[in-house]
Amino acid sequence: MSTSSSRPRTRVGVWLIGARGSVATTVVAGCAAVTAGLHRPTGMVTETPPFTDCGLPPLSALVFGGHDTVDCPLPKRAEALTAAGVLPYGLSSAIASELAAADREIRPGGPVPGDTTRTPDQLTAAFAADIQDFVRRHDLTRAVVVNVASTEPAPTGTALPPSSLYAVAALRAGCSYVNFTPSAGLHHPELAHAAATSGLPYAGRDGKTGQTLLRSVLGPMFAQRALEVRAWSGTNLLGGGDGASLADPSAAAAKNAGKERVLADTLGTTPEGVVHIDDVPSLGDWKTAWDHIAFDGFLGTRMILQTTWQGCDSALAAPLVLDLARLTARAHETGLSGPLSELGFYFKDPVGDGPPGLAEQYAYLVAFAGRLRGGGESAVLAGPAVFAGPAGAAGAAGPAGSAGPAGKRSAGPTGLSDKGSGRDADTGTEGRRPSGPRGGPPADGKGERR
Numbered sequence: 156m157s158t159s160s161s162r163p164r165t166r167v168g169v170w171l172i173g174a175r176g177s178v179a180t181t182v183v184a185g186c187a188a189v190t191a192g193l194h195r196p197t198g199m200v201t202e203t204p205p206f207t208d209c210g211l212p213p214l215s216a217l218v219f220g221g222h223d224t225v226d227c228p229l230p231k232r233a234e235a236l237t238a239a240g241v242l243p244y245g246l247s248s249a250i251a252s253e254l255a256a257a258d259r260e261i262r263p264g265g266p267v268p269g270d271t272t273r274t275p276d277q278l279t280a281a282f283a284a285d286i287q288d289f290v291r292r293h294d295l296t297r298a299v300v301v302n303v304a305s306t307e308p309a310p311t312g313t314a315l316p317p318s319s320l321y322a323v324a325a326l327r328a329g330c331s332y333v334n335f336t337p338s339a340g341l342h343h344p345e346l347a348h349a350a351a352t353s354g355l356p357y358a359g360r361d362g363k364t365g366q367t368l369l370r371s372v373l374g375p376m377f378a379q380r381a382l383e384v385r386a387w388s389g390t391n392l393l394g395g396g397d398g399a400s401l402a403d404p405s406a407a408a409a410k411n412a413g414k415e416r417v418l419a420d421t422l423g424t425t426p427e428g429v430v431h432i433d434d435v436p437s438l439g440d441w442k443t444a445w446d447h448i449a450f451d452g453f454l455g456t457r458m459i460l461q462t463t464w465q466g467c468d469s470a471l472a473a474p475l476v477l478d479l480a481r482l483t484a485r486a487h488e489t490g491l492s493g494p495l496s497e498l499g500f501y502f503k504d505p506v507g508d509g510p511p512g513l514a515e516q517y518a519y520l521v522a523f524a525g526r527l528r529g530g531g532e533s534a535v536l537a538g539p540a541v542f543a544g545p546a547g548a549a550g551a552a553g554p555a556g557s558a559g560p561a562g563k564r565s566a567g568p569t570g571l572s573d574k575g576s577g578r579d580a581d582t583g584t585e586g587r588r589p590s591g592p593r594g595g596p597p598a599d600g601k602g603e604r605r
């Protein structure tokens with residue numbers, strides 16, 4: 156991403172699964188635009204004062220590559236996003252060399268429909284080899300693998316879906332891992348042991364960019380004001396590749412589970428109502444999300460709040476992906492491993508234990524930045540800021556506490572033969588999802604920072 160004259164001493168890889176998609180293309184284009192000073196880093200939380208001097212890799216240090224199952228060149232993808240109004244006019248020609256450089260680093264992903272020639276283990280080995288080759292050729296200090304591929308249906312049974320094969324490949328290649336999608340990825344129950352023993356930090360799932368972002372603000376408001384939410388219904392209209400993927404009811408169900416979790420976590424109860432996702436191809440990357448909230452006030456007086464969110468999905472997602480790549484790479488550098496619950500601010504369905512409301516999640520993130528600033532062993536020993544459980548349903552951030560080192564770190568490669576370690580099969584890698592408002596850490600300390 157950087158030119159030779161401005162090349163930082165150490166460079167960090169960002170390996171995007173779904174590298175030719177809308178979000179990935181906006182990430183690459185946006186990083187180049189901000190690095191070149193063509194645009195301000197609007198929407199990038201890591202470019203705000205609390206994150207100064209905490210050792211994050213500069214944007215100019217990021218080198219992009221990835222996997223995809225389609226072969227549309229990245230510059231062409233960027234032109235399509237420009238025509239759709241997602242990228243500003245003139246940008247793709249101004250950053251043509253950066254787009255071309257990232258395009259050269261995209262390798263064929265899999266499995267493609269009808270491809271039965273490679274076993275899951277062969278696919279994983281090939282993905283890991285591609286990532287290792289990328290790291291070696293660019294002499295990268297480390298790399299973070301970020302899943303921004305199409306949403307998959309929730310897996311049934313023990314077979315690993317493609318997102319999980321990529322997650323295993325990331326661990327095998329010694330990379331930290333971020334799942335920006337609702338797909339299983341490292342969250343698959345079969346990978347619980349692999350995640351726990353990898354010695355690598357990971358974060359997810361499903362970027363919180365619009366409707367759920369609002370829910371994580373409004374849910375605590377209702378709870379803190381002791382207003383009783385009777386029903387919370389939502390509808391999303393969107394197009395683009397994401398809209399097409401989510402037209403599959405099983406993929407939409409995976410997405411909606413995260414949207415509904417935030418209500419249960421912040422209200423302490425699951426209100427009546429469902430979320431619909433409708434594919435409207437002509438909307439492209441522009442989403443309209445409508446929420447209708449029926450609630451009771453004093454003496455049972457019935458009231459309604461309606462919200463309408465009209466956003467450009469990729470423009471909302473890309474700065475978060477850049478933030479997550481930088482934060483996760485820095486966490487890896489300081490020796491942190493395991494679920495990065497401090498990054499719950501960014502996700503609908505966060506790993507580990509953390510507060511569910513956005514304000515507390517932000518405080519938790521800023522405290523994390525402070526620990527990253529300390530770096531090295533101090534960050535490892537400090538452990539995560541343990542969420543002590545909500546005082547009320549809306550939750551409150553506990554003080555940064557020490558979970559202490561729990562278990563040994565092992566940087567060994569992760570194989571598909573790794574089996575679950577007694578974690579809850581329904582909840583995947585963390586195995587400690589409370590059903591009501593989110594509680595304190597589990598007695599067994601699973602998922603605590605190692």
Ligand SMILES: NC(=O)c1ccc[n+]([C@@H]2O[C@H](COP(=O)([O-])OP(=O)(O)OC[C@H]3O[C@@H](n4cnc5c(N)ncnc54)[C@H](O)[C@@H]3O)[C@@H](O)[C@H]2O)c1
Pocket residue numbers: 172173174175176177178179222223224225264265266303304305306307317335336337361362363364365395396397400468469471472
């Ligand atoms: N944009 C947002 O606000 C937002 C928020 C949260 C989550 N997400 C998630 O981010 C993901 C990407 O969204 P998008 O709008 O870029 O979608 P998109 O359809 O434009 O891009 C997805 C890309 O993934 C690729 N892909 C599909 N299967 C693959 C595989 N097996 N291996 C490698 N690549 C594969 C596709 O070819 C495509 O290029 C989706 O899962 C979406 O749900 C987006």
